[in-house]
Amino acid sequence: MTNQRLVVSISPHIKNGRTVRRMIVTTIAALMPATLWGFYQFGLDAVALVAVGITAACGTEALISRLAGKTSSLGDGHAVLTGLVLALLVPAGAPFWLVIVGAAMAILVGKMPFGPLGGAPIYPALVGLLIVATSWPNEIKSYVQPTTAPIELKAQGAADAEFPRDAVLIDPSDEAEYKTADLFLGKQVGPIGVISPLLLLLGGLFLILRRVSRWQAPFGFLIGMGLAAGIGHALDPSGCASASFHLFTGSAMFGAFFLCTDWSSTPVTPWGMFLFGLIGGGLAVLLRIAGLPYGAVPWAIVIMSLATPIFDRITPTPFGKVASHA
Numbered sequence: 001m002t003n004q005r006l007v008v009s010i011s012p013h014i015k016n017g018r019t020v021r022r023m024i025v026t027t028i029a030a031l032m033p034a035t036l037w038g039f040y041q042f043g044l045d046a047v048a049l050v051a052v053g054i055t056a057a058c059g060t061e062a063l064i065s066r067l068a069g070k071t072s073s074l075g076d077g078h079a080v081l082t083g084l085v086l087a088l089l090v091p092a093g094a095p096f097w098l099v100i101v102g103a104a105m106a107i108l109v110g111k112m113p114f115g116p117l118g119g120a121p122i123y124p125a126l127v128g129l130l131i132v133a134t135s136w137p138n139e140i141k142s143y144v145q146p147t148t149a150p151i152e153l154k155a156q157g158a159a160d161a162e163f164p165r166d167a168v169l170i171d172p173s174d175e176a177e178y179k180t181a182d183l184f185l186g187k188q189v190g191p192i193g194v195i196s197p198l199l200l201l202l203g204g205l206f207l208i209l210r211r212v213s214r215w216q217a218p219f220g221f222l223i224g225m226g227l228a229a230g231i232g233h234a235l236d237p238s239g240c241a242s243a244s245f246h247l248f249t250g251s252a253m254f255g256a257f258f259l260c261t262d263w264s265s266t267p268v269t270p271w272g273m274f275l276f277g278l279i280g281g282g283l284a285v286l287l288r289i290a291g292l293p294y295g296a297v298p299w300a301i302v303i304m305s306l307a308t309p310i311f312d313r314i315t316p317t318p319f320g321k322v323a324s325h326a
Helices: 020-042 044-067 078-088 096-108 124-135 164-170 172-177 180-185 197-209 216-235 243-248 252-259 270-289 296-306
Strands: none
Touching: 020 044, 020 078, 020 197, 020 252, 044 078, 044 096, 078 096, 078 124, 078 252, 096 124, 124 296, 164 172, 180 197, 180 243, 197 252, 216 243, 216 252, 216 270, 243 252, 252 270, 252 296, 270 296
16 A cells, blocks of 8 residues: 555635635625615715725735735735725715724724734724724714705705714704604715615625624624613613614614624624624613713624623533433
């Protein structure tokens, strides 16, 4: 018998043709309906900000790779996704430099120090977003009226566009002015890519059906938000908006399907993912009620990401049972 050299490679040993690049491209495709709706609602300013975000993220990664003498990983599309997500989480009235700084920080601080793709403990786009939101709190809230806003609100000299969540936080009675159907369909003020819960829900379900994401974290997040808001509203209707308002405004739906499902900064076990989302959703509502000026959902997900190693310790019950001795 001739000696054969056997080569043992790292897992996975059974492959289904799915690659990191394909998963990232699928995620970008799932974001396109909400992105195009944002373009329609906010016009060329929104288009320009998204282009600037993607360019800044890709440029920063290429520059750092070159300075470090490493092969550029732009081909996997992750820098494009990072710049896109960051741009979609800012309003169309934000200055270009804010998005440039945010995208650069996402790559420089949130991604590159942690080695190859998959090592970042926090979603890089959230790192960049929260850096600029904390540093320039006024610029990050540069909201503009959408195309579907009433004419009198878009007229010259009209009051500045007001984010629904901010309006209700100041005066809870303002919730009556917002129709649930309009909020769900994306007829509201907000960041470019988060204003349409319907399109984000469809994009998220697409990712789940394509097995790019799993259902536990997104649905856990929505259940957590719904339960926390429902209990809060029942106990104090004047101090906490209804569950539907919390779910259909801000970045709740975006956070559930496109932030809670990040591959490197969220748990890998089914129960870990569900509890990550459930607690994160409740925390987001608590941060909103507490009056956090900006980004209750991003902050909640960042905090939960730091606890991911704990959730990963929640493992399924093994098959079988301990044998009883006679």
